[in-house]
Structure formats: C-alpha cells, structure tokens
Amino acid sequence: MKPVHGLYGRRAECDMLDRLLEDVQAGRHAVLVLRGEPGEGKTALLDYMADKAANSRVIRISGVQPEMELAYAGLHQLCMSMLDHIDDLPPPQRDALRSAFGLAEGAAPDRFLVGLAALTLLSEVADARTLVCLIDDFQWLDRASAQALAFVARRLVADPIALVFVVRSSGGEPEPDDGELVGLPELTLTGLDDRDARTLLASAIPGPLDERVRERILEESRGNPLALLVLPTDLTLPELAGGFGLPTSRSPTSRTSRIERCYLRRLGALPPQARQLLLVAAADPVGDPALLWRAAAGLGLTADAAAPAEAAGLLTVGTRVRFAHPLVRSTVYRSATQDERQRVHLALAEATDRQVDPDRHAWHRAAATAAPDESVAEDLARSAVRAQARGGAAAAAAFLQRAAELTPDLTLRGERAVTAAQAAFTAGSFDMAYELLSTAQMSPLDGMQQARLERLRAQLAFALSRGSDAPGLLLHAAERLTPLSLPLARETYLEALMAAIFAGAGQLEPEFGARTVAEAARAAAAGSGSLSSADLLLDGLSAQFTEGFAAAAPTLRRALEAYRASTGGLTWVCLTASLVAAEMWENEAFLNLLDTQVKAARTAGTLNLLPLALDYLGSYYIQAGDFAAAAALVEEAASLDAAVRVAPPPYTPTILAAWQGDQARTAKLTQDGIQDAFPRGEGSAVVLTEYAGAVLDNGLARYSSALASAQRATAGDNLVARSWTLSELVEAAARAEQPGIAAQALAELTERTQASGTQWALGIEARSRALLSEGEAAEQLYQEAIERLTDCHMNAHLARAHLLYGEWLRRENRRADAREHLRRAHDMFTLMGAEAFGERARNELLATGETVRKRTADSGLDLTPQEALIASLARDGRTNTEIGAELFISPRTVEWHLRKVYTKLAINSRRELRDATIDAGLDTVWVPSQGSPPG
Structure with missing residues (x-):
C-alpha cells in the first residue's frame, strides 16, 4: 500500500x-x-x-x-x-x-x-x-x-x-x-499488517536480504514500524545478505528491549564525548540548548561533541534539544552507570541558576548525590514548600520523599517521610503514601509522629474505601492523639464518627459503630473555653448516638449556627454539618450551608468535594419539589465526576428517580448502588436506596413493599435517612393496616420533630399524625400540615399533604372538598414531574367523579437541565465569562448552549430571556450561588 x-x-x-x-x-x-x-x-x-x-x-x-x-x-x-x-x-x-x-x-x-x-x-x-x-x-x-x-x-x-x-x-x-x-x-495503534511490514522493511534495506533473515526480522518486529527500521541495523551486511553469523537462538526479549539494543549499538559506535553529551541531554528535561552547553562545558565537552550524535540521527540541537525518539532518551539514560548519571546531574545542577530555578537545581543536585547529605535534603525540603505553595502536592511529596532518603538523621528522616506521605495523600497518590508510611515506620518516631502516622493510615483507609475498616482505625488514632494533642484528637474523633456513620447501617454495621465512637469521643471533652463549630458538631453527634436525638438537638443547632456564620471552604466536616441540618428538618440551614460551600468551591475551584456537595444540594431541591433544579445539579455533578474522577455515590439520582416515579431507573440505580456498597461495607448507601424504595412504592400505592423498605431503612441509626424515612414508614404502615407499627414510628418521629421545632418538621409530624387520627382531629392536623409546609416552601411534602387530605376527604364522602385538594396535589405533582404521586392523585380525582386528562410536566420546551441553568444565569445578568467560571466550562461553550436555548425558546437575544423563561415555566430554576431559595 x-x-x-x-x-x-x-x-x-x-x-x-x-x-x-x-x-x-x-x-x-x-x-x-x-x-x-x-x-x-x-x-x-x-x-x-x-x-x-x-x-x-x-x-x-x-x-x-x-x-x-x-x-x-x-x-x-x-x-x-x-x-x-x-x-x-x-x-x-x-x-x-x-x-x-x-x-x-x-x-x-x-x-x-x-x-x-x-x-x-x-x-x-x-x-x-x-x-x-x-x-x-x-x-x-x-x-x-x-x-x-x-x-x-x-x-x-x-x-x-x-x-x-x-x-x-x-x-x-x-x-x-x-x-x-x-x-x-x-x-x-497495533503493528502493521504483513504486506505493509514487508514493504517498509524493503524500503529500509536497499541491498539484498536473505529470506531467513527477513522472516526473522518480521517475526521479531511483529509489525512495529520502528523495529522494522532499527532492527536491521543490528545486523552486518553479510548477515543481511546471507544470514551468516546470525544467532540460531536468542533469549526471549521484548520488542522494546530489542530496539533499545539497536540504539545501544549506535551509541557504542559514537566517541565518548558524544555519548556523554547525549547523557547530559537525556538528564535535562528542559531541552534548553544554552543549559546543555553550560553543563557540557563544565564537563569539558566542546561543541564538536554534538556532530557525531546528530550524524547518527539520534539528536538534533537547534532552538530546542530534541531526541529522534523517546526511546533514544530512555536508552541513553538507562544505559549509563550510576556514577556517570551523577556526574552529569552535578554538572546540570552547577549550570542551573539556583536563584532563577531553585527547584531544578535542587533536584539535579539530589540526583547527583549517592550518600545521605543533610544540606541536599534541606534544599529538597525547601523545594517541597515552594511546590506546595504552587498547588503541587504531588511534587511536594516527591521532593520530600527524596529528602527523606538523603536525610542522615533517622528521626528527621521519619518526620520528613510522614510529611511526604501527607502530601502524597493530599495529591491522591495513595500507593506512594503507603510506601512513605512504611519508610517512616522504620524510623525512631516520637509519640506525636507515630500518632500522625496512624491517623494518616486511617485516613487512607477511609479515602480508599468508605467501608467498615476506617472507623476503628480512626478511633485508635484519635485515642492515641488524646494525651498528645486534644484538638487534633477531637478532629480525628469527628472523622471516626463520620466514617462510622458512612459505614454503619443494618446488616453492614461495623465493629466500631457510631455509638462506640461517640462514647469514646465524649470521654475526650474539649475542656473550658469557647467551642469551635467542629467541637460543637462532635459533641452534638456524640450526644445523638449515646443519649438520643432530643438530647443532642440543642448542641447540634448551635453547631449549625456556627457553621452558617463561618466563611471556611468545602470540607467533609462541612458536608456532615449539612446532613445534620437535613436530618433536623432545618431547611434554611440545609440550603444555606450547601449554598455557601458550593459557592466557595466554585470561586476557589476546589472541585474534589464539589460533586458530592452538588449531589446533597440536589436532595434539598427534591424535598422542595424543584425536580428541574435537582436534575440540573445531578447533571453538573456527573459532568464534574468525569472531569475530576471523584464519583460520589448515586444517592440523589436514586432518590430523584424514586420521587419521579421512574421504576426502571430507580431499580437500576439501586442495584448499582448496593452492588458497589456491599464489598466496601458502606451501609449508608444501602439505607438511602431503601428510603428511595419506600418513596417510590408509596407513590405507586404499593404500601406493603413501601413498609418493608422503610423498616429496613430505619433498622439502624443513619443521618438523614432515619428522620426522612420515619414519615414514609408511618404512611406505609397506616395504608397497609399495620396501626401498631405506624404508632411506634410516629412516636419516634414526634420525638425528633418536637426537638427540631421547624415548620418543615412540625408539618411532617402533623401530616403523619393525621394519618392515624379521625374526625375533626384529623382534619385539623391536615390543615396544620398544609399551612406549615406552605410557610417553609417544602413543596414536595406540601403536595403530599394535599393528596393525603384529599384522600381522607373522599373517604369522608366530602367529594367537592376532596376535589379541591386532589386537584391541587395533581397540579403540583405534574408541574414538578412526580409521575407516580401525580397518577395516584389522578385516580383519586376520577373516584370523585371528575374527569382528568393525563398530563406531563412542561419540560421547558425540551431544554436540558444544563441549558435551563445557563438560561437562568444569563437571564439574571451574568456574562458568559462569569457563567463559565461558575459552571467550569469555557465562555464559548456557554455561548454555544445559549444559542441552543434561543432556538428552542424562539428568541434572538438575552433581552428576551426573562419573558421566555417565565412562559416556559423556567422562572423557578434557581442557581446555588444566587444566595436565596426559590419561593
């Protein structure tokens, strides 16, 4: 060809x-x-x-x-x-x-x-x-x-x-x-086919080629173009022509090593000065000719040293220093002895201006050093600080790792290894972190260093698998830190408690569960003085798992107030605080905490936890009945997952699918979530999928199935899921004619809602209590639920209150009154896209004698969630650059999305967006960083 x-x-x-x-x-x-x-x-x-x-x-x-x-x-x-x-x-x-x-x-x-x-x-x-x-x-x-x-x-x-x-x-x-x-x-890329390989080989060898030699080269190259061009140079002309002297057998080697052998032949034919110059070029990553010649001069090499290497087709020295192929560079460097490499790196260190480029100077100096040397190690440690300041945690870890290797003092070596391991952990280089911890473990560490090591080992376990091993490891680290540094110990207790909450639920309850960790944390009291937000959160959660929700509520409320007043960035602890707000039905704190954290993460670009924060924020909008906003956040989180490769568990997508009444998607997400969670022992994933199952089945009026899911979800104590699922359990048990189970669930729900005292909490309680009441008492409770849930804008729950009230009114033979509330529920469910609950309301309306057509939610003329989000930002005056910075896309991509929005809404400019989005039902789409909830 x-x-x-x-x-x-x-x-x-x-x-x-x-x-x-x-x-x-x-x-x-x-x-x-x-x-x-x-x-x-x-x-x-x-x-x-x-x-x-x-x-x-x-x-x-x-x-x-x-x-x-x-x-x-x-x-x-x-x-x-x-x-x-x-x-x-x-x-x-x-x-x-x-x-x-x-x-x-x-x-x-x-x-x-x-x-x-x-x-x-x-x-x-x-x-x-x-x-x-x-x-x-x-x-x-x-x-x-x-x-x-x-x-x-x-x-x-x-x-x-x-x-x-x-x-x-x-x-x-x-x-x-x-x-x-x-x-x-x-x-x-794979090897060339036989015909192309033979043609390329023929083009590379102008003279005669023995058939057996040709077949041997084709066999060894397996179609690799470079091998076909280079392998023949390993043979003499007589060998190529007649095969004389060709070894009859060779030890098995890879194509790479065979090609490297051919390059080695070329290197061996060069004068010593040319080989040394090639080694200088291979050891210098910059490719700067001026630096090359300065280093060469330090080794006594002249400009003539480059000519043989260039003639051999191995190197080109122009405005940049370039090798003919990356394998040439690696072959040159690997074939040199350790002493030869060290001499070259020393020359490069001396040729590098330590004022202009101190880090490369330190790195070359370290590569030139064989024995421990504190001055070199100290230079590397300083380079690590500079690398960390530039955001290069991985580079800092590498500098510190080499610094530890060159540190003569064993105690200091261990300390640097622990610090390097922390940097590697921050950079996500977990294997490197474990290796450095092993190095540190062999050093004579003092008590504090050993405790830091143990804590980091536990943090690695939690990062790698949010399962059942991490709580015990973090608890042991916290206990070890308690006599050494109480503030650091309490931070670790809080991490251990978070890990236990993540892991523990039902049959996946870890050996060191939330109660065990909470009891240990309570023994390490913060002492006198003002308490930080983290201290309050630890004390409140510890009280919850040892004394109960009501006893913990005042401290948890103080913790939420402290976090709402803080200006810190997005952390695991802040996310835990937002979960506490959700569990306490503190809707304003739930929204504002996540809003602040998401906004801070967007501004600072700290995306590690942003997908998870967006996922949590989406769960708020589900409860508020704004499924479009929730879907937009889920989509953004998914797109960021792909970019940052930090995938949160599919909690909110599963819950959203359940509220939407999408049976197939809920089943698929549930199966995927449980299959992923069981090997790790991540109980929270199991609990939240059970909560989603209870919501779906209540919407579909499959009350026995909803009851079973809700009972499994409330079998253990889990943040958010237990509080939210109790109301699902009351409804399912009441409809399944299990009054004893319903009453028991209502009692626990009431303990929590009364301790919370928010409109959301008391509205949920009133709605649930109405299900177990009769006559005038039931009617007053339904009306109270509607009033409270209207005040706090929790529209998904408000729509369900209208539905339950309408169902009760129909059974009381008050059809006209029932139609009013059932129609309201049907309209709300249809608008938000809750198809199962909407169909339940429609069936009840039909039973009252009213004709109701099936309707689906207006999707904003088929705008995607991201298009709706961008449209709302542009509608509110954001520029393309501002929108791009907020959504982590380029301004040109924003404009591309806006053009699609204009086409779908049949408009031509931003000036027309406000009226068009209102007409399309998109005026309620809310963006987290705007700072206020829809209402």
Whole structure:
C-alpha cells in the first residue's frame, strides 16, 4: 500500500486525524488519546497532524521522565506562548495560573481552578485561530499538569480546539499510571499488517536480504514500524545478505528491549564525548540548548561533541534539544552507570541558576548525590514548600520523599517521610503514601509522629474505601492523639464518627459503630473555653448516638449556627454539618450551608468535594419539589465526576428517580448502588436506596413493599435517612393496616420533630399524625400540615399533604372538598414531574367523579437541565465569562448552549430571556450561588 505522507499502513489512522482537524476547522472540539507500544508510530502521527494543521495554531509538547516531579512544568510548557492572554482571564483564574507557573506569589491554587484557567486560556486563544495541542509521552508529564490537561479535555464542548494525547503502552515493563485519561476517546495503534511490514522493511534495506533473515526480522518486529527500521541495523551486511553469523537462538526479549539494543549499538559506535553529551541531554528535561552547553562545558565537552550524535540521527540541537525518539532518551539514560548519571546531574545542577530555578537545581543536585547529605535534603525540603505553595502536592511529596532518603538523621528522616506521605495523600497518590508510611515506620518516631502516622493510615483507609475498616482505625488514632494533642484528637474523633456513620447501617454495621465512637469521643471533652463549630458538631453527634436525638438537638443547632456564620471552604466536616441540618428538618440551614460551600468551591475551584456537595444540594431541591433544579445539579455533578474522577455515590439520582416515579431507573440505580456498597461495607448507601424504595412504592400505592423498605431503612441509626424515612414508614404502615407499627414510628418521629421545632418538621409530624387520627382531629392536623409546609416552601411534602387530605376527604364522602385538594396535589405533582404521586392523585380525582386528562410536566420546551441553568444565569445578568467560571466550562461553550436555548425558546437575544423563561415555566430554576431559595 502506498504510504500516506511516508507512513506505511496508517491510512485509517491518518483519516481519523483528518476528521479531527475538520471538526476543529468547523468550530467543534476534538479529543483523542493515541496509545501504542514504543515504535508503533505515535510520534510520526503527531508529525502528520502538525503538518496537516497548517491553518491552525499548533502547540506541541512532550513529557520527559526527569521532569515528572516539577509541578505544572508540562502545563507551563504548553501555555508559555499564550501567556500574553493571561490578563484576560477572570482574576481568580489569572492568579491561580500565575501562582502555578511561579510568576507570582500567593496561596496554593486548587488544581481544578488551574485546570479551569487553562481551559479559559486555550479558549481565549482559539477565538482568533483554531488551536491544535499535541501532547507526546503524556505518561511522563508531571501529575499536576496531567490532571489539569485531562480536566481541560473533559470540559471542552464548543471550542475549536484539538487535544491529542500520546500515551506509551506497556512494552516489556510497566509505565507510569495514565489513569487521568480513562474514558476519553481512544485509538490504539497495533503493528502493521504483513504486506505493509514487508514493504517498509524493503524500503529500509536497499541491498539484498536473505529470506531467513527477513522472516526473522518480521517475526521479531511483529509489525512495529520502528523495529522494522532499527532492527536491521543490528545486523552486518553479510548477515543481511546471507544470514551468516546470525544467532540460531536468542533469549526471549521484548520488542522494546530489542530496539533499545539497536540504539545501544549506535551509541557504542559514537566517541565518548558524544555519548556523554547525549547523557547530559537525556538528564535535562528542559531541552534548553544554552543549559546543555553550560553543563557540557563544565564537563569539558566542546561543541564538536554534538556532530557525531546528530550524524547518527539520534539528536538534533537547534532552538530546542530534541531526541529522534523517546526511546533514544530512555536508552541513553538507562544505559549509563550510576556514577556517570551523577556526574552529569552535578554538572546540570552547577549550570542551573539556583536563584532563577531553585527547584531544578535542587533536584539535579539530589540526583547527583549517592550518600545521605543533610544540606541536599534541606534544599529538597525547601523545594517541597515552594511546590506546595504552587498547588503541587504531588511534587511536594516527591521532593520530600527524596529528602527523606538523603536525610542522615533517622528521626528527621521519619518526620520528613510522614510529611511526604501527607502530601502524597493530599495529591491522591495513595500507593506512594503507603510506601512513605512504611519508610517512616522504620524510623525512631516520637509519640506525636507515630500518632500522625496512624491517623494518616486511617485516613487512607477511609479515602480508599468508605467501608467498615476506617472507623476503628480512626478511633485508635484519635485515642492515641488524646494525651498528645486534644484538638487534633477531637478532629480525628469527628472523622471516626463520620466514617462510622458512612459505614454503619443494618446488616453492614461495623465493629466500631457510631455509638462506640461517640462514647469514646465524649470521654475526650474539649475542656473550658469557647467551642469551635467542629467541637460543637462532635459533641452534638456524640450526644445523638449515646443519649438520643432530643438530647443532642440543642448542641447540634448551635453547631449549625456556627457553621452558617463561618466563611471556611468545602470540607467533609462541612458536608456532615449539612446532613445534620437535613436530618433536623432545618431547611434554611440545609440550603444555606450547601449554598455557601458550593459557592466557595466554585470561586476557589476546589472541585474534589464539589460533586458530592452538588449531589446533597440536589436532595434539598427534591424535598422542595424543584425536580428541574435537582436534575440540573445531578447533571453538573456527573459532568464534574468525569472531569475530576471523584464519583460520589448515586444517592440523589436514586432518590430523584424514586420521587419521579421512574421504576426502571430507580431499580437500576439501586442495584448499582448496593452492588458497589456491599464489598466496601458502606451501609449508608444501602439505607438511602431503601428510603428511595419506600418513596417510590408509596407513590405507586404499593404500601406493603413501601413498609418493608422503610423498616429496613430505619433498622439502624443513619443521618438523614432515619428522620426522612420515619414519615414514609408511618404512611406505609397506616395504608397497609399495620396501626401498631405506624404508632411506634410516629412516636419516634414526634420525638425528633418536637426537638427540631421547624415548620418543615412540625408539618411532617402533623401530616403523619393525621394519618392515624379521625374526625375533626384529623382534619385539623391536615390543615396544620398544609399551612406549615406552605410557610417553609417544602413543596414536595406540601403536595403530599394535599393528596393525603384529599384522600381522607373522599373517604369522608366530602367529594367537592376532596376535589379541591386532589386537584391541587395533581397540579403540583405534574408541574414538578412526580409521575407516580401525580397518577395516584389522578385516580383519586376520577373516584370523585371528575374527569382528568393525563398530563406531563412542561419540560421547558425540551431544554436540558444544563441549558435551563445557563438560561437562568444569563437571564439574571451574568456574562458568559462569569457563567463559565461558575459552571467550569469555557465562555464559548456557554455561548454555544445559549444559542441552543434561543432556538428552542424562539428568541434572538438575552433581552428576551426573562419573558421566555417565565412562559416556559423556567422562572423557578434557581442557581446555588444566587444566595436565596426559590419561593
């Protein structure tokens, strides 16, 4: 087959790259992950794409192994030519990018805010000319850059930008993890077919080739283009022509090592000075010719040393220093002795200005050091501080790991290893954190360091699996910290209690359950003085699990007030406080806590917990009857999950599907949630799916099934689920003619609602009590429930109060009165999209003699949840840049969504949005950061 631009057998791959470029030229985005073993032609395909993208702005970078520990080095390389646009970014993004690149001092930026800044910057540049970004050897990028670029790839929607990532697949030995790209479109290169392989081999060998030699080369190369070009150079001309001297058998080796052997032959033929210069270039990740020549001069090398390497086709020294292939660089570096590497790194350290680039200076100096050396270790520790300030937790961990290795004092070594492990944990490098903890464990740690180590080991267990192991580990760590640092101990007790709450429920109750942890926490009282919000939360939750809900309520209410007054960011503890608000039916605190946390996370770009916060906020809107807002939040959380790879449990999607009456989706989400939860021992997932089942079955009037689900959900003490499910249990038991079960559930519900005292709580109590009452008492309770639930805007529960009252009135033969409330319930359920409850209201209306047509909720002329969200933000005066910053998409993507909104609403501009959204029923769509609930 005729080669495409010199690429044999790659026509299909070239066609795919052509289509990507066509998409970009048409104003669409394109993302591709190109995988393959070394030598399969990945870099050659990038060359092809760069040549074909003549009408676009092409930026090409490559990851290199020695630079993997320098935070944002790869992203800086990509963005370097675009920095003249940095002042056009929104201030938080601009400052984050400047800090990440070391252009300004400031607080450590969140890695996702850096990713958003990079997305906005690329979008800004692409506004003038389509942009093609080619990232070779992605697996060797520093982790911070890899995460940022993967984030950008997942958030591109309507930007004329192509991102092509090249990833080296395992070829004989494992490569660094490239899991950041999982889920993106992929193309895996395989070897050439036999015909193309023979043609390429023939083009590489102009002379005669013995048939047996040809077959041997074809067999060993297995279609790998680089192998076909390089393997023959391992043979002499007589061997190629007649096979004389060809070994009859060889030890089995991978293609990668065979290709490396061929490069080694070329290296062996070079003069010593040329080989040493190649080693300097391989050890320097920057590719700066000036730095190369400074280091070479320090080793006594002259400019003539480059000529043989360039003549051999291994290296090119121009405006940048480039190897012919990544395998050349790795072969050169791996083939050198330890002493040779150390001499070269020392020369690079001396050639690097420690004032301008102190971190690379420290890293090269460390690579040149074999024995422990405190001065080198101290330099690395300082570099770790700078890396942490730039948001490079992974880089900080790497610097500290090497610092620990070079620390002569065993005690200090252990302390640095623990600190490095904490940085690795923060960066999400859990394997590295465990390895560092093992290193620390072998050092003579003092009591405090040992306690910190144990706490971190427990935190790792909770992060990896929200299951039954974590509570006991965190509890032991808290007990160890108690005599050493009471504040840190109480923080750990709270973490242990959170872990126990997450894990414990029903048959999945862990060995160290919430009550056990709470009793231990109460023994570690905070002492005199003012209590922090975390102290109040710990004391309140401990009281709840030891003395009961009523005893805990005053302290929990104080904790909620303290959290509402605080200005802190989004943390696990803050999320726990929001769950307490939900359990206490504190609707204003529930909303405001999550609103504040989501707004802070959006502003700071702290996306680690934002998907979970959005999930929780969606659950508020379900209770408030705004399913459209809940769906928009669920969709946003799901899109962020894909970008940040932090997937929350599907609690809110399952609950939303149940309230909507979607049996198939509820069943699917329930099955997935339980299958995921059982292996980890995550009881909260099981409980919340049972709550969703009770809601669904009550809506469908399947009361026996609802009763069974509600009883399972209330079998253990779980935040939120127990309080919310008790009212479902009362309704199911009352309708299933189980008055004893209903009365018992009502008694517990009343204890909680009276302790809460909110309109939401008392409205739920009145509605539930009415189900077990008769005559005038029942009617007064239904009316009280409607009044209270109207006041607090909890419309899903208000609609159910109208439904139950209407059902009661019909059974009292008051059909006219019943129609009023049943019609109101039917209209509300239809508007919010609660189909099962809406059908239940419709059937009751039919029983009163009224004709009712089946209706479905107006979906805002088929706007998607995200389109509705963007429309409401634009309606309220937000600019595209502001909307993009809030939703973590580019301004161009916002405009793309708005054009679709205009088409669906048959309008032409923002000026017409307000009237159009009201007409489409979208005027109630509320955005979390607007700061006030719908009402």
